[in-house]
Amino acid sequence: MRNWLQQHAPRDLNIPPDGRPLNNETQERVKEFRRLLGAQGWLAPTWPKEYGGGGFSPAFAEVLQEEIQQLILPSMGDNSRWIPAMMVWGTEEQKQRYVLPALRGETITWQAFNEPRSGSDLASISTSAVLEGDEYVVSGEKAFITGRFDPDYLWTLAVTDPDRPSRMNLGILMVDATLPGISIVTKRMLAGSERTIVLDSVRVPKDSLVGLPTQGWEIAQTILEEERGGYAFRSNEDATIESIRQFLQQERQ
Ligand SMILES: Cc1cc2nc3c(=O)[nH]c(=O)nc-3n(C[C@H](O)[C@H](O)[C@H](O)COP(=O)(O)OP(=O)(O)OC[C@H]3O[C@@H](n4cnc5c(N)ncnc54)[C@H](O)[C@@H]3O)c2cc1C
Known part of the structure; x- marks a missing residue:
């Protein structure tokens, strides 16, 4: 995995630190890398293969994430928020039309x-x-x-x-x-x-x-x-629930 990433990951990218859009050249280089990752299911490693994922184990995904984090790349995740909703509400034809190319790294x-x-x-x-x-x-x-x-x-x-x-x-x-x-x-x-x-x-x-x-x-x-x-927000909510639980317990006593 490390060898593959060394071989294919783009280097010396121009990444503005403040989150503004990438210039065209950088976009193209990162998009090409996304497509290479997607072609072997590494962009969405644990997702099912029939929707463009890799079908790999969570352990594999974790190692892959650790290795990718070693590289200097912009966030590549602009693409993912809508996918769980599409998987719940979309038709099979829509999942093939939208989710498959997204998980293969072909669309944003x-x-x-x-x-x-x-x-x-x-x-x-x-x-x-x-x-x-x-x-x-x-x-x-x-x-x-x-x-x-x-x-x-x-x-x-x-x-x-x-x-x-x-x-x-x-x-x-x-x-x-x-x-x-x-x-x-x-x-x-x-x-x-x-x-x-x-x-x-x-x-x-x-x-x-x-x-x-x-x-x-x-x-x-x-x-x-x-x-x-x-x-x-989970940790805040967990803390709130715990404090309500304690309050109710004390009130009852
Ligand atoms: C960096 C950034 C990226 C974003 N990216 C996206 C994106 O990709 N896609 C997208 O769709 N949107 C995006 N947004 C928009 C984001 O969804 C909105 O900023 C967010 O919904 C809050 O709306 P607002 O900024 O108009 O704040 P407002 O709604 O004007 O709220 C201002 C303040 O008033 C408070 N407030 C509002 N209503 C009430 C109420 N009824 N009671 C008490 N307090 C209230 C809020 O808590 C907040 O403190 C982005 C925003 C930012 C800042």
């Missing part, structure tokens, strides 16, 4: 949920997706989106039915980032930079919708549960 996907006027209260987003024949026409703006690499897909939350109550009016679309009407602006900030995406009447094929047309909130929770309430 951004999570395009947040908007300029919608943050913590994510259900207040206003990007709309209106069904016209076999296409959704998507319009709106997404802001503060992270992406060191340019995207192939945008995992997008949008209002699919404005007449329904909040949270029950949203859908999730996997939008091809190269479609006409999409423009991406990089905003340089004090710490790193973030991207703004403008979607101007983008015509998205209907089969890019994941789950039911108004199931978006439920699907988003599959990710947000882990991202915003899961492992990152």
